[in-house]
Amino acid sequence: MADKSTKDLTLKQLLAPKYWFTWIVMGVTYLISFLPWQAKQTLGKYLGLLVYKLAKKRRHICDVNFKICYPEMNAQERESLTKAHFISAGKGLLETFDAWYQPASKLLPRVEFDSQDVVDKALEAGRGCILISGHFSPLDLCGTLIASHLDLHPIYKRQNSPVFNWVMEHQRKKVYSKTIERSDMREVLKSLKQNKPVWYAVDQDYGRKHSVFAPFFGRKCATISHIGRIAKMTKAPVLLLDYGRTKTGYTYRFSEVPDYPTDDDVINATIINQLMEKAIENKKEQYLWSHRRFKTPVNQGDPSPYDTM
Template structure:
């Protein structure tokens, strides 16, 4: 695919739709929570109806990962996923444009001592985050208790990239490009905690196959590699949107004997932890991505 050529000036007419879209996103961030959730649900329904490609991917993932559900239950779960992710878009707007203190009354942090204990060792920490619909909101909530860094994926649209990076730097100490291994190592070795999400398919070259919901999935080796190169702790984190519309972040104890030196065993262990957290609130996970895109040699694509 040819690389898009973007104008240098942020005020070029090509960017006007981006600026307009972010203006409405900024407005949404300052709406009352009941309004934001209502709009998020509506947006989720619209995406479920209109985004046929993403709906197909989600349907395949749910059928693979939850075969015990009946077809009607699977269909309802897919719809619930789109609704939860629609709400997540409004939560992201809130995280990007509101002061994190705005979130304090509706949130609670559990297990913070596990990250504190890990950082007290002086070797930094990797926080195992997960691609929930609450991802960016979780970063803002985390700011209420900890100052951490985060990996991110650079956006091709320079205006979008500028706004996103500027917003995330309000939440995190540093926003690190996912390809900047040298920068990440430097931050970890200085004693920082870095949020890392190893739950997507990054391709065969950087992965091993390990079970995820009973399906062999390309699972990135970087978690174990970073831990081995720095000696840092690896601390899992769960993020939950609760029934009463409050939010909960829960840190778990740092993994012992990690990495083990066996890439498949380490990836399997990380996948098992991530799977266990997802199963608590499966509708809040971003099932729209092709988690099982890369297949072992000879296997056909699920999608």
């Protein structure tokens, strides 16, 4: 059963003094969202550089991930890519508030999108479709932009901050006809039955219980196993959603995932990870390298690669 949402909490409940600072921060981000696009890109760059200086633990996680995924990189190259990642993440944070507070129409002229026919074809059978993607820094904004063309139902994870989560859920409700908390499988099946695209970001470690181990950049890691099962159960086609930031705006496109699913969960997870690798290749800095992608060891009890600092 899905966890209880915070979107039904009243403002009175969330106006307690312990939440005041968070509300002030949310107010500032609302004002920032009205800045010109290029100004926000510049501000996001310097915000990212500030976090890069302060977030030693996250820098370490990035470095470990680069050692695993790009063993040919030297220390200087890893440091340069880590810094670029934080800059991209800073921009992505401000883009999130753009997605929440500003109409998508303001940024649509900056979007390159040319694969609506792929989605239309996938929906012809009336079984909906499953969109899979990775976690890249402009995720929230690109989702909002895509929703201008497509009635997609994204899967999301609730945040720890009640105020942040309340604002997030209320603002997303203005963009999407429906959002689905990641544990709510009943709503996923209902959306597919209604011939809607359901959007999963498939590249995070959700632990041993919900995963199989499949190679990602040559190293086995916990990869969610239920995408193939849902596709097999519903016969919904699976599409790759590849999106990202360019120098002047954003790009996103869809492509079919052929020969998917198979009858093997590990093969299905391997296909997903290979697709993520290809999506990452031409925009490495935008990927969420500060996530502990390899935190669950194949052999239970083995140390995490992130344990040493």
